Amino acid sequence: MSLSDKAITRIRELIQSGQLPPGSRLPPEQQLAAELGLSRNLTREAVKALVVARVLEIRRGDGTYVTSLEPAVLLEGLGSAVELLQGDTQLELAEVRRLFEPVATGVAAVRITAAELAEVQGHLAAMYAAKDDVELLNQHDAAFHRAVIAATGNQTLTSLLEGISQRTVRARVWRGMVDDAVADSTVAEHQAIYDALATGDSALAHAAALMHISSTEKWFRDHLAGSEDET
16 A cells, blocks of 8 residues: 555544544644654645545635535546446446336335425426427436435435436437337336336336336347447
8 A cells, every 4th residue: 555545544534433524624734744644745645635536625715624425425426437437338337227226216106205206297297298309308317217216315326326327318318319219118118107106106116117227228238239240
């Protein structure tokens, strides 16, 4: 482990132990370096690395603070990392989504509030209205799923799936441009998810989401395989 890695680890330990709780201000650089037993340069490097990781934030003219450490903050960079994935990772992301999202939808069915259900219904109505506009349809498609996952009340799960879905949304736009018949089936599948949520049926919501996501994944697998065969 390099000295800068040790400095990062030490600051993380101070946070995990509660000596530097969320929202607290770090000591001045010179004092922090002395407490860590490292040079100011190494301490500065460690702080910069933790700022990039969203563990710390620099407030101009005020100092460096520990962030809220909430999932939405710490996992904010996941979407950027997903964008850099190479190779056949589009199919892997579709598989990850299939493993997580139906379960989350089932949980949402028993936790969703009237206001949250109304938001989901609003996006469903917008999807019906946008069936001839692929990009707008997929914007509301993504918003529909965000609203459903948010209804679980699980911030960590919401942040993880949001990071994954940013790339899958573009793939779904591609599907809509290639397959003219996909709009009707997509809206019908979302209607089934909404109906299950509205009745509070967890098993049915899980099944409806699984059917929807599995059909999308199968389409990608078939078409990507076809593209490879052509080359």
